[in-house]
Amino acid sequence: MVIPQIPAWVFPVEPSPGESLSHFLGRFCRENHTTLNQLGEKTGLGAVLGRWEKFRFIPQPSDAQLAALAKLVRLEVDQIKQMLPQETMQNRVIRLCAACYAEEPYHRIEWQYKLANRCDRHHLLLLLECPNCKAKLPMPSKWANGTCKRCLTPFEQMADLQKGI
Structure with a gap:
């Protein structure tokens, strides 16, 4: 595979600890005004x-x-590998711990693991949909505003509703 030259316009984006590749790609595209x-x-x-x-x-x-x-996004290959799943994944339904998101707004790859149904940190059930309007959560790459795509409830506000699940 021939790797093209890196355009001079690329603005580096640092991945967050445990961030999913989907979320990172969305942030990178938005920061660099480009598309997938x-x-x-x-x-x-x-x-x-x-x-x-x-x-x-x-x-x-x-x-x-x-x-x-890695060359295009100006990261090391190991940094990209850390954003990939290390366990079997549930990829049909996006999952979210709104309490984690309220602390640091990004999607964690661990939320997608097939055996994960609770947040290890907050011991809350992971959200599979907006608790307000029941819309499915969008792909993490689309989380530019951190809100439900239907009712626009901020993910941070979902934490209060998540606790009652």
Whole structure:
């Protein structure tokens, strides 16, 4: 795989501890005023990034693919690997601990693990939908405003409703 040159305009984005790749890709795209499709073109990965955004990692990303992404986003390959799942995932339903999000607003990869149904830190059930209007949570890459896509309830406010579950 030929890795294209890094454009001079790329603004680096530092990943947060335990951040999911989906959330990181969304933040990176917003910071750099670009799209996932454009990242796919620049890295030579094409639609693969769209699969990763949706937590579809079968087949597993190759070292060459991770190196292409790491070069463009100006991270080490190991930093990208830390954003990938280390356990079996539940990728059909996005999960959220609103209490964690209120403390540090980003999606944690551990929330997507198949066996995770509670937050290890707050011991609350992970939200699978907005507790206010019951809309499914959007892909973490789309969490620009940190709100429900239907009723616009901020994720931070969902923590109070989460405690009663």
